[in-house]
Amino acid sequence: MKYVYQATIIFAFTLLGELLHVLLPLPIPAAIYGLVLLFLALQLSIVKLEQVNAVSKFLIAAMGLLFVAPAVNIVEIWKDIAPVLLPIGVVLVVSTVLVFAVSGLVTQWMLKRGGKDNG
Amino acid sequence: MAELFTSASLFAIVLTLGAYEFGIWLQKKLKSPICNPILIAVILVIAAISLLKIPAQDYRAGCETFSWLLTPATVCLAVPLYEQVKVLKKNLPAILVGVLAGTLVSLGCVAILCRVFAMEDAMLASLLPKSITTAMGIAISEQLGGVPAVTTAVIIITGILGNICGSSLCALLKIRDPIAQGVAFGTASHVVGTSRASEISELTGAVSSLSLVVAGILTAILCPVLYSVL
Numbered sequence: 001m002k003y004v005y006q007a008t009i010i011f012a013f014t015l016l017g018e019l020l021h022v023l024l025p026l027p028i029p030a031a032i033y034g035l036v037l038l039f040l041a042l043q044l045s046i047v048k049l050e051q052v053n054a055v056s057k058f059l060i061a062a063m064g065l066l067f068v069a070p071a072v073n074i075v076e077i078w079k080d081i082a083p084v085l086l087p088i089g090v091v092l093v094v095s096t097v098l099v100f101a102v103s104g105l106v107t108q109w110m111l112k113r114g115g116k117d118n119g
Numbered sequence: 120m121a122e123l124f125t126s127a128s129l130f131a132i133v134l135t136l137g138a139y140e141f142g143i144w145l146q147k148k149l150k151s152p153i154c155n156p157i158l159i160a161v162i163l164v165i166a167a168i169s170l171l172k173i174p175a176q177d178y179r180a181g182c183e184t185f186s187w188l189l190t191p192a193t194v195c196l197a198v199p200l201y202e203q204v205k206v207l208k209k210n211l212p213a214i215l216v217g218v219l220a221g222t223l224v225s226l227g228c229v230a231i232l233c234r235v236f237a238m239e240d241a242m243l244a245s246l247l248p249k250s251i252t253t254a255m256g257i258a259i260s261e262q263l264g265g266v267p268a269v270t271t272a273v274i275i276i277t278g279i280l281g282n283i284c285g286s287s288l289c290a291l292l293k294i295r296d297p298i299a300q301g302v303a304f305g306t307a308s309h310v311v312g313t314s315r316a317s318e319i320s321e322l323t324g325a326v327s328s329l330s331l332v333v334a335g336i337l338t339a340i341l342c343p344v345l346y347s348v349l
Contacts, residue, residue: 010191010194010195011191013191013194013197014190014191014194017190017194018190026339027255027258027259027262027339028255028335028336028339029190029252029254029255029258030190030254031189031190031193031194031252031254032193032252032254032255032332032335032336034190034191034193034194034197035193035194035196035197035200035328035332036197036332037197038194038195038197038198039197039200039201042197042198042201043201043204049198049201049202052195052198053198055195056195056197056198057195057198059188059191059192059195060192060195060196060198060199060314060317060324061314061317062188062192063189063192063193063310063311063313063314064139064156064157064282064311064314064315065135065136065139065156065157065160066185066186066188066189066192067157067189067275067278067279067310067311068135068138068139068157068160068161068164068182069131069135069178069179069182069186070179070186070253070271070275071157071161071272071275071276071279072161072164072165072168072175072178072179073175073179073268073271073272074161074165074272074275074276075165075168075169075175076175076176076268077266077268077269077272080266080268080269081269081272084236084238084242087232087236087238088242088246088273090232090236091228091229091232091233091236091246092249092273092276092277092280093280094228094232095224095225095228095229095232095249095250095277096250096277096280096281096284096307096308097284097288098224098225098228099221099222099224099225099228099250099303099306099307100221100281100284100285100288100303100304100306100307100308101288101292101303102220102221102224103217103218103220103221103222103224103302103303103306103307103330104217104288104289104292104294104299104300104302104303105292105294105299106216106217106220106221107213107214107216107217107296107298107299107302107303108294108295108296108299110212110213110216110217111210111213111296111298111299114210114212114213
Protein backbone atom coordinates (compact mmCIF):
# COMPACT_ATOMS: atom_id res chain seq x y z
CA MET A 1 0.00 0.00 0.00
CA LYS A 2 3.10 2.19 0.15
CA TYR A 3 2.56 3.21 -3.47
CA VAL A 4 -1.09 4.15 -3.00
CA TYR A 5 -0.07 6.32 -0.04
CA GLN A 6 2.71 8.04 -2.01
CA ALA A 7 0.48 8.52 -5.05
CA THR A 8 -2.21 10.08 -2.85
CA ILE A 9 0.24 12.69 -1.55
CA ILE A 10 1.53 13.49 -5.04
CA PHE A 11 -1.97 13.77 -6.53
CA ALA A 12 -3.04 15.93 -3.58
CA PHE A 13 -0.23 18.39 -4.34
CA THR A 14 -1.20 18.30 -8.02
CA LEU A 15 -4.77 19.13 -6.98
CA LEU A 16 -3.51 22.04 -4.85
CA GLY A 17 -1.58 23.24 -7.89
CA GLU A 18 -4.74 23.05 -10.03
CA LEU A 19 -6.58 25.02 -7.36
CA LEU A 20 -3.98 27.80 -7.29
CA HIS A 21 -3.98 27.86 -11.10
CA VAL A 22 -7.74 28.51 -11.05
CA LEU A 23 -7.58 31.05 -8.21
CA LEU A 24 -4.55 33.13 -9.23
CA PRO A 25 -4.65 35.21 -12.43
CA LEU A 26 -1.09 34.33 -13.52
CA PRO A 27 -0.03 32.42 -16.66
CA ILE A 28 1.60 29.77 -14.49
CA PRO A 29 0.43 26.19 -15.03
CA ALA A 30 -0.85 23.94 -12.26
CA ALA A 31 2.20 21.68 -12.58
CA ILE A 32 4.61 24.49 -11.63
CA TYR A 33 2.50 25.53 -8.61
CA GLY A 34 2.35 21.91 -7.51
CA LEU A 35 6.11 21.51 -7.98
CA VAL A 36 6.88 24.59 -5.88
CA LEU A 37 4.39 23.55 -3.16
CA LEU A 38 5.77 20.00 -2.93
CA PHE A 39 9.32 21.38 -2.82
CA LEU A 40 8.41 23.75 0.02
CA ALA A 41 6.61 20.95 1.89
CA LEU A 42 9.74 18.78 1.63
CA GLN A 43 11.98 21.66 2.72
CA LEU A 44 9.78 22.41 5.74
CA SER A 45 9.55 18.67 6.60
CA ILE A 46 5.76 18.72 6.22
CA VAL A 47 6.28 15.86 3.76
CA LYS A 48 9.14 13.40 4.25
CA LEU A 49 11.22 12.23 1.29
CA GLU A 50 10.28 8.56 1.84
CA GLN A 51 6.59 9.52 1.68
CA VAL A 52 6.87 10.42 -2.03
CA ASN A 53 10.22 9.11 -3.26
CA ALA A 54 9.38 5.79 -4.96
CA VAL A 55 6.31 6.95 -6.90
CA SER A 56 8.05 10.24 -7.83
CA LYS A 57 11.03 8.43 -9.30
CA PHE A 58 8.69 6.15 -11.25
CA LEU A 59 6.66 9.05 -12.70
CA ILE A 60 9.81 10.99 -13.62
CA ALA A 61 11.25 7.95 -15.39
CA ALA A 62 7.96 7.46 -17.28
CA MET A 63 7.71 11.10 -18.36
CA GLY A 64 8.97 10.61 -21.91
CA LEU A 65 6.12 8.18 -22.53
CA LEU A 66 3.56 10.82 -21.62
CA PHE A 67 4.69 13.03 -24.52
CA VAL A 68 3.92 10.48 -27.22
CA ALA A 69 0.17 11.15 -27.40
CA PRO A 70 0.45 14.99 -27.53
CA ALA A 71 3.17 14.69 -30.19
CA VAL A 72 0.92 12.61 -32.43
CA ASN A 73 -1.22 15.78 -32.59
CA ILE A 74 1.16 16.95 -35.33
CA VAL A 75 -0.90 14.86 -37.77
CA GLU A 76 -3.91 17.07 -37.06
CA ILE A 77 -2.16 20.41 -37.68
CA TRP A 78 -0.08 19.12 -40.58
CA LYS A 79 -2.10 21.16 -43.11
CA ASP A 80 -1.37 24.39 -41.23
CA ILE A 81 2.36 23.92 -40.93
CA ALA A 82 3.13 22.06 -44.18
CA PRO A 83 3.59 25.27 -46.27
CA VAL A 84 6.07 26.73 -43.75
CA LEU A 85 7.67 23.45 -42.76
CA LEU A 86 11.20 24.32 -43.86
CA PRO A 87 11.44 27.73 -42.14
CA ILE A 88 9.87 26.32 -38.96
CA GLY A 89 12.35 23.46 -39.05
CA VAL A 90 15.26 25.88 -39.40
CA VAL A 91 13.94 28.07 -36.56
CA LEU A 92 13.52 25.06 -34.27
CA VAL A 93 16.89 23.43 -34.96
CA VAL A 94 18.96 26.63 -34.96
CA SER A 95 17.36 28.13 -31.86
CA THR A 96 17.39 24.89 -29.86
CA VAL A 97 21.07 24.26 -30.58
CA LEU A 98 21.97 27.91 -29.84
CA VAL A 99 20.00 28.00 -26.57
CA PHE A 100 21.53 24.71 -25.48
CA ALA A 101 25.05 25.93 -26.29
CA VAL A 102 24.70 29.41 -24.77
CA SER A 103 22.99 28.36 -21.53
CA GLY A 104 25.40 25.45 -21.00
CA LEU A 105 28.57 27.38 -21.82
CA VAL A 106 27.57 30.50 -19.86
CA THR A 107 26.81 28.36 -16.79
CA GLN A 108 30.09 26.47 -17.13
CA TRP A 109 32.00 29.74 -17.49
CA MET A 110 30.26 31.17 -14.40
CA LEU A 111 31.07 28.01 -12.41
CA LYS A 112 34.75 28.13 -13.40
CA ARG A 113 34.96 31.80 -12.55
CA GLY A 114 33.31 31.17 -9.16
CA GLY A 115 35.73 28.29 -8.54
CA LYS A 116 38.70 30.59 -9.13
CA ASP A 117 37.38 33.18 -6.68
CA ASN A 118 36.98 30.56 -3.98
CA GLY A 119 40.31 28.93 -4.41
CA MET B 120 -15.03 -5.19 -33.79
CA ALA B 121 -14.16 -1.76 -35.19
CA GLU B 122 -15.12 -0.16 -31.88
CA LEU B 123 -12.38 -2.10 -30.20
CA PHE B 124 -9.85 -0.01 -32.12
CA THR B 125 -11.55 3.36 -32.03
CA SER B 126 -13.60 3.87 -28.88
CA ALA B 127 -11.69 1.72 -26.40
CA SER B 128 -8.74 3.38 -24.75
CA LEU B 129 -7.03 0.05 -24.20
CA PHE B 130 -5.96 -0.09 -27.83
CA ALA B 131 -4.43 3.41 -27.64
CA ILE B 132 -2.65 2.51 -24.40
CA VAL B 133 -1.24 -0.79 -25.65
CA LEU B 134 -0.16 0.86 -28.91
CA THR B 135 1.59 3.73 -27.08
CA LEU B 136 3.30 1.59 -24.44
CA GLY B 137 4.29 -1.04 -27.00
CA ALA B 138 5.71 1.53 -29.42
CA TYR B 139 7.64 3.25 -26.61
CA GLU B 140 8.96 -0.06 -25.31
CA PHE B 141 10.08 -0.95 -28.84
CA GLY B 142 11.83 2.44 -29.00
CA ILE B 143 13.72 1.68 -25.79
CA TRP B 144 14.71 -1.75 -27.13
CA LEU B 145 15.88 -0.24 -30.43
CA GLN B 146 17.91 2.44 -28.64
CA LYS B 147 19.68 -0.21 -26.57
CA LYS B 148 20.27 -2.36 -29.65
CA LEU B 149 21.61 0.37 -31.96
CA LYS B 150 23.05 2.69 -29.31
CA SER B 151 22.25 5.68 -31.54
CA PRO B 152 20.80 8.86 -30.03
CA ILE B 153 18.57 9.25 -33.11
CA CYS B 154 16.70 6.12 -31.92
CA ASN B 155 14.96 8.14 -29.25
CA PRO B 156 12.05 6.21 -27.67
CA ILE B 157 9.68 9.20 -27.93
CA LEU B 158 10.54 9.78 -31.59
CA ILE B 159 10.28 6.08 -32.49
CA ALA B 160 6.97 5.76 -30.63
CA VAL B 161 5.49 8.85 -32.34
CA ILE B 162 6.47 7.55 -35.80
CA LEU B 163 5.12 4.05 -35.06
CA VAL B 164 1.85 5.38 -33.63
CA ILE B 165 1.29 7.73 -36.59
CA ALA B 166 2.01 4.85 -38.98
CA ALA B 167 -0.32 2.51 -37.09
CA ILE B 168 -3.28 4.88 -36.84
CA SER B 169 -2.88 5.90 -40.50
CA LEU B 170 -2.90 2.26 -41.60
CA LEU B 171 -5.91 1.41 -39.42
CA LYS B 172 -7.59 4.70 -40.43
CA ILE B 173 -8.09 5.73 -36.81
CA PRO B 174 -8.56 9.51 -36.46
CA ALA B 175 -5.73 11.07 -34.42
CA GLN B 176 -8.39 12.66 -32.21
CA ASP B 177 -9.76 9.24 -31.25
CA TYR B 178 -6.28 7.97 -30.49
CA ARG B 179 -5.56 10.96 -28.28
CA ALA B 180 -8.91 10.59 -26.53
CA GLY B 181 -7.94 6.98 -25.81
CA CYS B 182 -4.67 8.12 -24.28
CA GLU B 183 -6.47 10.58 -21.99
CA THR B 184 -6.70 7.76 -19.43
CA PHE B 185 -3.01 8.27 -18.70
CA SER B 186 -2.05 11.58 -20.39
CA TRP B 187 -3.17 13.51 -17.31
CA LEU B 188 -0.23 11.94 -15.42
CA LEU B 189 2.03 14.55 -17.04
CA THR B 190 0.93 17.15 -14.47
CA PRO B 191 1.68 15.02 -11.37
CA ALA B 192 4.91 13.79 -13.05
CA THR B 193 6.04 17.41 -13.43
CA VAL B 194 5.09 18.08 -9.79
CA CYS B 195 7.37 15.15 -8.85
CA LEU B 196 10.39 17.06 -10.20
CA ALA B 197 10.27 18.72 -6.77
CA VAL B 198 11.82 15.54 -5.33
CA PRO B 199 15.22 15.60 -7.13
CA LEU B 200 15.20 19.37 -6.59
CA TYR B 201 14.85 18.80 -2.85
CA GLU B 202 17.51 16.07 -2.81
CA GLN B 203 20.04 18.32 -4.56
CA VAL B 204 19.07 21.55 -2.84
CA LYS B 205 22.51 22.11 -1.25
CA VAL B 206 24.37 21.91 -4.55
CA LEU B 207 21.68 24.01 -6.24
CA LYS B 208 21.87 26.74 -3.59
CA LYS B 209 25.65 26.86 -3.76
CA ASN B 210 25.60 27.29 -7.55
CA LEU B 211 22.44 29.35 -7.83
CA PRO B 212 24.02 32.48 -9.41
CA ALA B 213 25.68 30.45 -12.18
CA ILE B 214 22.45 28.54 -12.85
CA LEU B 215 20.30 31.67 -12.96
CA VAL B 216 22.69 33.58 -15.24
CA GLY B 217 22.89 30.56 -17.56
CA VAL B 218 19.11 30.21 -17.76
CA LEU B 219 18.65 33.96 -18.34
CA ALA B 220 21.24 33.96 -21.13
CA GLY B 221 19.60 30.93 -22.75
CA THR B 222 16.09 32.38 -22.51
CA LEU B 223 17.19 35.69 -24.07
CA VAL B 224 18.92 33.81 -26.90
CA SER B 225 15.80 31.68 -27.42
CA LEU B 226 13.44 34.64 -27.75
CA GLY B 227 15.90 36.74 -29.78
CA CYS B 228 16.79 33.92 -32.13
CA VAL B 229 13.16 32.95 -32.81
CA ALA B 230 12.15 36.59 -33.32
CA ILE B 231 15.02 37.30 -35.73
CA LEU B 232 14.59 34.08 -37.73
CA CYS B 233 10.82 34.57 -38.00
CA ARG B 234 11.41 38.07 -39.39
CA VAL B 235 14.08 36.77 -41.79
CA PHE B 236 11.63 34.17 -43.12
CA ALA B 237 8.86 36.82 -43.19
CA MET B 238 6.52 34.66 -41.11
CA GLU B 239 3.12 35.88 -40.00
CA ASP B 240 2.67 37.41 -36.54
CA ALA B 241 0.48 34.50 -35.44
CA MET B 242 3.31 32.09 -36.32
CA LEU B 243 5.84 34.20 -34.39
CA ALA B 244 3.52 34.21 -31.36
CA SER B 245 3.17 30.43 -31.67
CA LEU B 246 6.93 29.87 -31.91
CA LEU B 247 8.23 32.30 -29.25
CA PRO B 248 7.46 30.10 -26.21
CA LYS B 249 8.91 26.98 -27.88
CA SER B 250 11.56 26.19 -25.27
CA ILE B 251 9.31 26.04 -22.21
CA THR B 252 6.94 23.45 -20.83
CA THR B 253 3.71 22.84 -22.79
CA ALA B 254 1.10 24.15 -20.35
CA MET B 255 2.97 27.46 -19.92
CA GLY B 256 3.83 27.79 -23.59
CA ILE B 257 0.21 27.38 -24.65
CA ALA B 258 -0.93 30.05 -22.18
CA ILE B 259 1.65 32.53 -23.53
CA SER B 260 0.92 31.68 -27.16
CA GLU B 261 -2.82 32.25 -26.63
CA GLN B 262 -2.15 35.52 -24.85
CA LEU B 263 -0.10 36.77 -27.83
CA GLY B 264 -2.58 35.55 -30.43
CA GLY B 265 -0.73 32.45 -31.54
CA VAL B 266 -2.14 29.06 -32.51
CA PRO B 267 -2.02 26.74 -29.44
CA ALA B 268 -1.93 23.55 -31.54
CA VAL B 269 1.16 24.80 -33.41
CA THR B 270 2.79 25.82 -30.12
CA THR B 271 2.18 22.35 -28.67
CA ALA B 272 3.78 20.77 -31.72
CA VAL B 273 6.86 23.01 -31.78
CA ILE B 274 7.35 22.66 -28.01
CA ILE B 275 7.36 18.89 -28.26
CA ILE B 276 9.65 18.88 -31.32
CA THR B 277 12.01 21.23 -29.46
CA GLY B 278 11.94 18.89 -26.47
CA ILE B 279 12.68 15.83 -28.60
CA LEU B 280 15.50 17.73 -30.39
CA GLY B 281 17.13 18.58 -27.05
CA ASN B 282 16.55 15.05 -25.79
CA ILE B 283 18.20 13.54 -28.90
CA CYS B 284 21.05 16.00 -29.54
CA GLY B 285 21.81 17.07 -25.96
CA SER B 286 24.51 14.57 -25.11
CA SER B 287 26.29 15.00 -28.46
CA LEU B 288 26.15 18.79 -28.07
CA CYS B 289 27.66 18.52 -24.59
CA ALA B 290 30.52 16.44 -25.98
CA LEU B 291 31.01 18.72 -28.99
CA LEU B 292 30.99 21.97 -26.98
CA LYS B 293 32.93 20.45 -24.06
CA ILE B 294 30.11 21.15 -21.60
CA ARG B 295 31.33 18.66 -19.02
CA ASP B 296 30.06 20.06 -15.75
CA PRO B 297 26.84 18.25 -14.70
CA ILE B 298 25.35 21.56 -13.51
CA ALA B 299 26.04 23.28 -16.85
CA GLN B 300 24.60 20.25 -18.68
CA GLY B 301 21.45 20.41 -16.56
CA VAL B 302 20.98 24.12 -17.29
CA ALA B 303 21.39 23.47 -21.02
CA PHE B 304 18.84 20.62 -21.07
CA GLY B 305 16.26 22.42 -18.93
CA THR B 306 16.54 25.82 -20.61
CA ALA B 307 16.60 24.54 -24.20
CA SER B 308 14.18 21.64 -24.01
CA HIS B 309 12.02 21.79 -20.86
CA VAL B 310 10.48 18.59 -19.44
CA VAL B 311 11.34 16.35 -22.40
CA GLY B 312 15.01 17.37 -22.15
CA THR B 313 14.83 16.97 -18.38
CA SER B 314 13.75 13.35 -18.77
CA ARG B 315 17.02 12.78 -20.68
CA ALA B 316 19.01 14.84 -18.13
CA SER B 317 17.59 12.68 -15.31
CA GLU B 318 19.05 9.63 -17.05
CA ILE B 319 22.54 11.18 -17.03
CA SER B 320 22.62 11.79 -13.27
CA GLU B 321 20.38 12.88 -10.39
CA LEU B 322 22.19 16.21 -10.19
CA THR B 323 21.87 16.92 -13.92
CA GLY B 324 18.15 16.10 -13.68
CA ALA B 325 17.65 18.34 -10.65
CA VAL B 326 19.45 21.31 -12.26
CA SER B 327 17.44 20.72 -15.43
CA SER B 328 14.17 20.76 -13.42
CA LEU B 329 15.11 24.01 -11.73
CA SER B 330 16.16 25.53 -15.08
CA LEU B 331 12.90 24.64 -16.80
CA VAL B 332 10.90 26.30 -14.04
CA VAL B 333 13.04 29.46 -14.11
CA ALA B 334 13.09 29.54 -17.94
CA GLY B 335 9.29 29.16 -17.98
CA ILE B 336 8.76 32.06 -15.61
CA LEU B 337 11.31 34.30 -17.41
CA THR B 338 9.69 33.51 -20.77
CA ALA B 339 6.23 34.29 -19.37
CA ILE B 340 7.52 37.71 -18.29
CA LEU B 341 9.72 38.53 -21.30
CA CYS B 342 7.54 37.20 -24.13
CA PRO B 343 4.74 39.80 -23.97
CA VAL B 344 7.33 42.60 -23.57
CA LEU B 345 9.35 41.46 -26.58
CA TYR B 346 6.25 40.81 -28.67
CA SER B 347 4.91 44.33 -28.07
CA VAL B 348 8.26 45.82 -29.14
CA LEU B 349 8.23 43.78 -32.36
